Amino acid sequence: MSEPPVRHDTRAMTTRRRMADPLTREPRIVIVGSGFAGYHAARALARLVHGAAQVSLVSSTDYFLYLPLLPEVATAILDPRRVTVPLAATLPGVSCVLSEVSGVDVEQRRIAMRTPEGRAVEFGYDRLVIAVGSVNRLLPIPGVPRIAHGFRGIPEALYLRDHVTRQIELAELAEDPTERAARCTFVVVGAGYTGTELAAQGPLFTAALVRARPALHDQPIRWLLLDTASRVLPGLDPRLGRTADQVLRRRGVEIGVRTSITEAxxxxxRLTNGQLVPTRSLIWCVGVRPDPLVDDIGLPTRQGRLVVDEYLTVPGHPELFACGDAAAVPDPARPGELAAMTAQHAQRQGRLAARNVAATLGRGTRAPYRHRDLGFAVDLGGTQAAANPVGIPLSGPLAKVVSRGYHLAAIPANRLRIAIDWALDAVLPRQCVQLGLVRSGAVPLDSAAPELPITPASHGTS
Known part of the structure; x- marks a missing residue:
């Protein structure tokens, strides 16, 4: 009997040929950064180029941080895991690389990385998406880099939660009235989204801490919110700013407009009006700047952000794209201006970058950046919020429902867990304890050259 014919797996042979021959391998798309822009770019690309390219996401963390809910982590409403979305579990088809990018060689199309254990690694790419986001931004004020606490990530939120708790606990033990008053005073610099939400949530948190400490029942707990602008939330609709201002003042927050600090x-x-405020707590929410990697790339920048065209492509480098806070994206609604550094823009730009990268591989057509303002929501804690969905101004409980509904719709995971935490906070006392997980030295503020413009710290929750 003759032997049966050999059956060849043509798909496996094709795959082996691609791996052996670099001219026929699948293109490699690398995304740097797992913030709003990078995460949504990776998610869209996995769908758009499925089977036609390798998609890799390089990030120093294994999660996407849903930044708008970070104040609720700092004030013991949400467990920190609720606002972190695991990359590997929510990005099927994307290779997640846990490393920090230290350099980009645009001529050789390679990136240099360092693993969490300090090992240097290089990675080649055919298409590169820069979505590294932003970092804390400082003014050249004596003492601020050493004294102030930033508010950009999970470590900072956990440290701040412990720090505020510790100050109240130590104030209860203090015999010196001056020391006690200083420990019960909290200064927030920057009245953008982050600073305003934190200053609004803060008094509710300290009230919960003081409730179990009879020795402090007659002790004033001071929260100060300072900004050089003429009003709270200077970048938003004035109606939202007025609502926030009213809620803050009802809670006893002292608002200092056209005021900052000169020394810490x-x-x-010491404030710019000469007043000296005793305090052990300086929370820095003044502004952000693009990640230093943007400057290191060596390509043209504008306001510290990588210059791109309306297609999010870097001029002269059709294989290189940038989006989010790292990119100087022209704002079509304001000719000559750049799109704001908010989550709203970053998320949309990430998806558009994915579409335009896919178009270079023959998957679909590219499109310019366009956006329609859907409004903003500012959570003010308790039952209060300010929102203007599609231009309709809302305040109070109705705005709160809109704000929380938006967050549950926008976050890619953990919706049920977040809703349960909110429900428990409404009926049970907060768990106000120090966990001691993050020490002060683990959350340093970055310093920056003073010539770059300040961008209000924001997350653009819409």
Missing amino acids: TDDAV
Whole structure:
């Protein structure tokens, strides 16, 4: 009997040929950064180029941080895991690389990385999406880099939660009235989204801490919100700013407009009006700047952000794209201006970058950046919020429902867990304890050259 004919797996042979021959391998798309822009770019690309390219996401963390809910982590409403979305579990078809990018060689099309254990690695790419986001931004004010606490990530939120708790606990033990008052005073610099939400949530948190400490029942707990602008939320509709201002003042927050600080020491800050405020807590929400990697690439920048065209492509480098806070994206609604550094823009730009990268591989057609303002929502804690969905101004409980509904719709995971935490917070006392997970030295503020413009710290929750 003759032997049966050999059956060849043509798909496996094709795959082996692609791996052996670099001229026929699948293109490699690398995305740097797992913030709003990078995460949504990776998610869209996995769908658009499925089977036609390799998609890799390089990030120093294994999660996407849903930044708008970070104040609720700092004030013991949400467990920190609720606002972190695991990359590997929610990005099927994407290779997630846990490393920090230290350099980009645009001529050789390679990136240099360092793993969490310090090992240097290089990675080649055919298409590169820069979505590294932003970092804390400082003014050249004596003492601020050493004294102030930033508010850009999970470590900072956990540290701040412990720090505020610790100050209240130590104030209860303090015999010196001056020391006690300083420990019960909290200064927030920057009245953008982050600073305003934190200053609004803060008094509710400290009230919960004080409730179990009879020695502090007659002790004033001061929260100060400072900004050089003429009003709260200067970048938003004035109606939202007025609502926030009213809620803050009802909670006893002292608002200092056209005011900042000139010096910070271990036990006080001096304001620009000359007033000395004893405090052990300086929370820095002044602004953000693009990640330093943007400057290191060596390509043209504008306001510290990588210059791109309306297709999010870097001029002269059709294989290189940038989006989010790292990119100077022209704002079609404001000729000559750049799109704001908000989550709203970053998320949309990430998806558009994915579409335009896919178009270079023959999958679909590219499109310019366009956006329609859907409004903003600012969560003010308790039952209060300010929102203007599609231009309709809302405040109070109705705005709160809109705000929380938006967050549950926008976050890619953990919706049920977040809803349960919110429900428990409404009926049970907060768990106000120090966990001691993050020490001060683990959350340093970055410093920056003063010539770059300040961008209000924001997350654009719409």
